[in-house]
Amino acid sequence: MRIATLALASTALWTAPLAAQSTAGSSPQSADALHRDSEAQIVVTAPFGRRLDILAGTSVLQGPELTNNLRPQIGDVLADLPGVSATSFSPGASRPVLRGLQGERVRVLTDGIGAIDASNTSVDHAVTIDPITAQRIEVLRGPAALLYGSQAIGGAVNVIDRRIPREVPDEAVHVDAVGIYGSAAEERSIAGGIDVPLTNRLVLHVDGSYRETDDLEVGGFVLTSELRAEQLEIAAEETEEGHLEEAEEALELANLSGGLPNSATETYTAGAGLAFIDERGSLGVSVGYFDSNYGVPSRPGAEHHHGEEEGEDHDDEDHEDEEGHEHGEEPVTIGLQSFRADIRGEILTGGGFLESIRVRLGFSDYEHTEFEGDEVGTVFLVEGFEGRVELVQAERNGWNGVIGGQLFVRDFNAIGAEAFVPRNDTQQMGLFTLQEFDLGGFSVEAAARYEHTNVDAPPLGISRDFDAFSAAIGANADITDGVTIGANLSRSERAPSAEELYSSGPHIATQAFEVGNPNFDTEKSIGAEIYLRGSTGPFTFGLTGYANWFNDYIYETDTGLEEDELPVFQYFQQNATFYGFEAEASVVLAESAGWRFIADGVADYVHADLDDTDQPVPRIPPFRVLGGLEAQSDQFTARAEVEWVAEQDRVTSFETPTDDFTLVNASLTWRPWGRANGTAIIASVNNIFDVDARRHASFTKDFVPLPGRDFRLSARFSF
Numbered sequence: 253m254r255i256a257t258l259a260l261a262s263t264a265l266w267t268a269p270l271a272a273q274s275t276a277g278s279s280p281q282s283a284d285a286l287h288r289d290s291e292a293q294i295v296v297t298a299p300f301g302r303r304l305d306i307l308a309g310t311s312v313l314q315g316p317e318l319t320n321n322l323r324p325q326i327g328d329v330l331a332d333l334p335g336v337s338a339t340s341f342s343p344g345a346s347r348p349v350l351r352g353l354q355g356e357r358v359r360v361l362t363d364g365i366g367a368i369d370a371s372n373t374s375v376d377h378a379v380t381i382d383p384i385t386a387q388r389i390e391v392l393r394g395p396a397a398l399l400y401g402s403q404a405i406g407g408a409v410n411v412i413d414r415r416i417p418r419e420v421p422d423e424a425v426h427v428d429a430v431g432i433y434g435s436a437a438e439e440r441s442i443a444g445g446i447d448v449p450l451t452n453r454l455v456l457h458v459d460g461s462y463r464e465t466d467d468l469e470v471g472g473f474v475l476t477s478e479l480r481a482e483q484l485e486i487a488a489e490e491t492e493e494g495h496l497e498e499a500e501e502a503l504e505l506a507n508l509s510g511g512l513p514n515s516a517t518e519t520y521t522a523g524a525g526l527a528f529i530d531e532r533g534s535l536g537v538s539v540g541y542f543d544s545n546y547g548v549p550s551r552p553g554a555e556h557h558h559g560e561e562e563g564e565d566h567d568d569e570d571h572e573d574e575e576g577h578e579h580g581e582e583p584v585t586i587g588l589q590s591f592r593a594d595i596r597g598e599i600l601t602g603g604g605f606l607e608s609i610r611v612r613l614g615f616s617d618y619e620h621t622e623f624e625g626d627e628v629g630t631v632f633l634v635e636g637f638e639g640r641v642e643l644v645q646a647e648r649n650g651w652n653g654v655i656g657g658q659l660f661v662r663d664f665n666a667i668g669a670e671a672f673v674p675r676n677d678t679q680q681m682g683l684f685t686l687q688e689f690d691l692g693g694f695s696v697e698a699a700a701r702y703e704h705t706n707v708d709a710p711p712l713g714i715s716r717d718f719d720a721f722s723a724a725i726g727a728n729a730d731i732t733d734g735v736t737i738g739a740n741l742s743r744s745e746r747a748p749s750a751e752e753l754y755s756s757g758p759h760i761a762t763q764a765f766e767v768g769n770p771n772f773d774t775e776k777s778i779g780a781e782i783y784l785r786g787s788t789g790p791f792t793f794g795l796t797g798y799a800n801w802f803n804d805y806i807y808e809t810d811t812g813l814e815e816d817e818l819p820v821f822q823y824f825q826q827n828a829t830f831y832g833f834e835a836e837a838s839v840v841l842a843e844s845a846g847w848r849f850i851a852d853g854v855a856d857y858v859h860a861d862l863d864d865t866d867q868p869v870p871r872i873p874p875f876r877v878l879g880g881l882e883a884q885s886d887q888f889t890a891r892a893e894v895e896w897v898a899e900q901d902r903v904t905s906f907e908t909p910t911d912d913f914t915l916v917n918a919s920l921t922w923r924p925w926g927r928a929n930g931t932a933i934i935a936s937v938n939n940i941f942d943v944d945a946r947r948h949a950s951f952t953k954d955f956v957p958l959p960g961r962d963f964r965l966s967a968r969f970s971f
Contacts, residue, residue, distance in 0.1 A: 309783065309796055309834070311336075314388035316889070316921050316932040319968045322383055322432060322441070324463060324517055326360060326409065329383045331947070332895070333391055334794075334854045335834040337873040340950040340958065343437060343468050344517040344546020344586070345378045347371055349949045350393060351798065352830060352858035352872045353406025356749045356806075361400060361410045362594075366660070368616035368636035369590055372403070373664075373673070373751050375951045376761035377620060377632075380542045380590040381411050382521045384430055384443040384461050388412045393796075393834075398722045399684050401658065402703050402746040405777065414445055416536035416596050417455040417527040421447050428930070429969045436939075436962035437465035437515070457525040457538070464519075467547075468512040471960035472944030478908055479552055479954050480506045505552055512956065514547035514583045525594075533599040533608070540592045548584040548622075549956050551763045582625030584760050590618040607646040613639040622670075622761050629760050630668035637661045653687035664750060672757035672766050674711040676750040680704070699724045705747035709754045709770075718747035718774050726781075735786035742779040748772040752806050752823050758816045762951065765815040766808070767822040775825075776803040790840040799831035805862070809870045810906035819906075828869055832858035846885050853879040859902075867904045871949045874900035874910070889921040900948040908954055913945040930970030938962045 311333050313321060323329050327338030327346030337349040350358050360367045360379050369380040383389070390410040392400075397408040414428070425448050432441040443461035450456055473480060483506035490499035520543050527536030595613040618634040642656040660680040666673050684701040700723045708715040722745055728738025755768035778801045785794035805828035813820040838852035855877040860869035880893030899912040919936035923929065939945065942961040946953040 309393045309785075309794070311391040311393075312388060313391075315930070316923070316934060316968065318383075318386065318389065319430060319432075319932060319966045320919055320921070320934045320936055320964075322430070322966065324383075324439075324465065324519065326379050326381055326383050326389070326411065330389065330391060330409065332854075332878065334836050335393060335796075335832075335856045335858075336391060337947055337949045339375045340947045340956065341375045341952050342546060342549055342956055343465060343512075343515050344519075344544065344548075345371075345376050347375065347379060348391070348407075348409050349873060350391070350407035350409075351832060351834075352860050352869070352949075354871075354949065356403050356746070356752065357406035359397075359400050359404040359408045361408055362614075363412055363416070363596065363612070364400075364410060365594075365612050365614045365638045365640060366401075366636075368592070368614060368634070368638060368662070369588075369618050370620055370632050370634050370664075372749065373632070374759065374762055374766075376548060376586065376759075378544055378546065378586070378588060380544075380588070380592075380616075380618065382443070382461050382463070382519060382542065383411070384432070384441055384463065385413050385415075385445070385459060385521060385523075386411050387414055387428075398701055398724065398742070398744055399686055399699055401660070401680070401682065402701070402720050402722060402744065403749075405744050405746055405775075413459070414447065414457055415459060415523050415525040415538040415540060416594060417447055417457050417525060417529070418534075420449050420452060420455055420529055423971075424449070427969070427971055430967070432964065432966045434465075434962055434964045435469075436959040437468045437517075439463065439465045443521075453528055453530045455527050455529065457527075458523070460520070460522045462520045463517065465515075465517045468515045469510060469960045469962075470512050470944070470957040471939060471942040472509060472957070474508045474512055474955060474957065475506065475552065476908065476910075476946070476954045483552060510960075512549055514549050514585070515956075517544065517546040519544040519546075527596075531600075532602075533597070535597040536595070538594045540594075542590040542592070543588070545585065545587045548586060548761050548763075549952065550583065551952065551955055582627070584629070584763075585623045586620065586761060587623065588618070588620040590616055592616045603646070605645060606643055607652075608644045610642040610644060611639070612642075613637075622668075624760060628668065630666055630670045630672075633663075633665045633667070635663045650690035650692070651688070653685060655685045656683070658682040658684065670758045670760050672759040673751055673755050674709050676707060676709040676754060678708075678750055679706045680747075694727070694729045696727045697725070703745075703747070707747070707750050707753060709750065712754060712770070714754070714770050716748075716753060716770065720745035720747055720774055724779075732786075732788065734788055735784070737784050738782070740779070740781040742777075744777045744779060746775045748775065748806055752808075755823065758818050762821075763818060764821045765818040767820060769823055769825065772806060772823075772825050773804050775806050777801060777805075791837065792839075793835075793837040795833065795835045797831075797833045800829070802828040802830070805869075807862070807869060809904055812906045826865065827863035828860060829863060830858060830860045830869070832856065848884045850882045850884065851880070852882065853877065862904070868902040870904050870907050871951070872900070872902070873947070873949050874898040874912075886926045887923050889923075890919075891921075892916075892918045897945070910946050910948040910953055911944075913943050914941075915943065915945060916940045930968065932968050934964075934966040936964045936966070938964065 321329050325346035327348045330336045330348050331338040335351050339347045370377045371379045393407040397404040400408045427446055429444040441463040445459035448456045483502045487499045487502035523540035525538030593615045597611045599609045616636050620632040622629040638660045640658040642654050645653045662678045665675040682703040686699040689696045703720045705718045724742035726740035728736050731737050753768050753770045755766040758765050781798045783796040804825045806825050808821050808823050811820045811822050834856045836854045841849045857875040860872045875898040878895040882891045895915045897913055901909040903909050917938045922933045939961050945958040
């Protein structure tokens with residue numbers, strides 16, 4: 253299923269902190285509350301507020317819908333939800349894009365704290381969370397997401413797994429397993445987790461996963477028509493000059509179709525956790541390992557030479573640099589490993605002003621190597637720590653809230669000839685609060701966050717300090733039974749990242765020369781939302797309109813210049829305006845003989861301009877609409893859907909447009925033991941007509957299309 257959850261239910265973690273969030277054997281909950289599995293309660297584990305829907309629209313993807321949407325990277329898993337796209341750099345690296353915002357403005361979390369990897373550093377870096385191990389994925393939009401940090405100005409994606417158990421299973425051994433086959437990349441994926449109650453209060457968890465894919469099959473040509481025309485022109489010129497081998501290579505590249513070279517992936521994970529749980533609270537620890545290797549498809553013309561002096565002969569494609577290393581058109585691959593340790597604890601105070609005290613800590617040791625053929629190009633090293641403490645207030649006369657603090661520390665180093673970012677250290681300390689007031693049919697929520705950030709680059713002798721303050725207020729009212737109208741207003745501020753400040757050099761994976769600016773100021777914005785959502789009779793719906801006015805908006809764009817035979821992508825800062833909408837609706841068409849027949853739809857749009865230059869913001873997703881028909885029974889769900897994505901011709905200088913495309917998908921889900929059991933087997937086919945499709949938000953859209961026709965068989969077992 254492709255529609256987002258309207259999370260209108262209160263979060264059970266506040267009212268019953270030790271309750272199971274997805275109890276073994278419980279009903280699998282749908283990807284949306286729009287009449288799908290409506291008897292199941294939607295639970296949001298975000299650690300703020302009993303009614304996060306006041307300030308932030310929430311989508312939840314879980315159960316069979318999550319299984320059907322599983323892809324190697326988290327961005328592609330979520331791309332069909334309203335207001336969500338993906339960077340889709342390659343099959344091995346794809347981050348979420350929320351309301352046209354990506355990178356440093358979207359936080360990817362695991363169980364409430366950051367992934368602590370290098371995926372925010374550059375679009376070619378994978379997120380170190382394998383979606384196949386997820387129990388549920390939550391997408392938080394709007395101003396309340398800022399409580400996760402100023403980097404969540406566009407929203408937050410929270411991935412929930414079982415690695416630190418939240419409950420004591422009823423069974424002697426509880427097993428969850430997932431297996432997937434996908435034809436477009438010959439994907440073979442498997443994951444499993446085991447929970448064992450060692451005592452009536454102590455639970456052990458062990459999990460692991462493995463995924464391997466071949467090069468991706470695509471619909472149509474690999475290159476866009478513009479790049480194909482360039483290669484055909486090069487072929488003609490080389491032929492005229494008598495360079496027949498070069499002409500043949502350009503012609504072969506122009507006609508490349510059906511498959512995307514150097515796009516294979518291999519990923520495996522392993523983890524274990526132990527939790528003590530009783531009526532007074534809980535304490536759990538976990539360790540995990542993530543290992544991924546994936547190819548980076550080449551941009552035509554991106555080959556370049558290293559260590560050459562001006563005037564040197566460039567005739568040979570393969571040559572030696574000053575250190576004697578050969579360089580040429582070698583394929584670029586990335587290998588990364590991440591070790592992570594986590595702690596989650598909660599103490600129930602037993603009354604008074606505080607209901608509970610929560611602690612969440614995470615440490616990560618991350619290494620990422622970019623290879624040119626068999627040679628090591630650049631090595632990225634990240635050691636990071638993130639921790640937060642939350643003082644949860646007890647509800648009194650409709651008033652409740654949370655007060656907390658957060659600490660984030662990251663040591664970043666890049667080693668190699670193409671270390672485009674110098675060694676740097678980031679320290680960030682934040683204080684936050686969220687207060688809620690339920691006035692009976694009318695609710696008010698207010699949030700505030702103060703954050704101090706230090707970004708130090710010792711090799712440059714530069715250290716920058718930033719103070720950022722963010723605040724939001726929202727209100728909603730029940731206009732009829734089951735229908736709510738609301739509005740939010742926010743003022744947000746974000747410190748620039750080390751990459752935005754200090755980048756300066758060639759980056760082989762993005763195949764660009766990237767340039768930052770150490771003099772950037774904080775990025776500030778005023779945001780406003782108005783929404784209407786609810787359910788009446790057979791209809792369920794949600795509609796949100798939003799706008800953001802940025803001062804000193806930081807963005808990266810192609811300058812049209814070249815350095816080291818690479819296009820120069822530079823960070824700039826100026827004012828910008830974003831506005832758009834998200835809509836979703838569902839209607840029960842008929843019910844008969846244990847079946848429900850449903851029609852649903854999603855639409856979203858974002859418009860973004862740079863105010864000072866009167867040009868569009870780069871890489872903004874175009875208008876999109878998706879509609880589906882679904883038939884449900886206790887054991888079966890059959891679905892057919894059509895997604896149409898408009899062309900995007902509102903592009904900035906040196907940015908290429910993307911054509912419109914239409915994807916047709918179908919799926920059949922079988923639940924052998926009914927909805928009361930988490931087991932499901934799903935057969936699906938995506939992009940049935942094998943069309944050429946490209947995401948405009950992608951840095952590599954001109955030479956990395958989306959998958960072609962993809963037959964998939966997925967199974968999730970829970971027993």
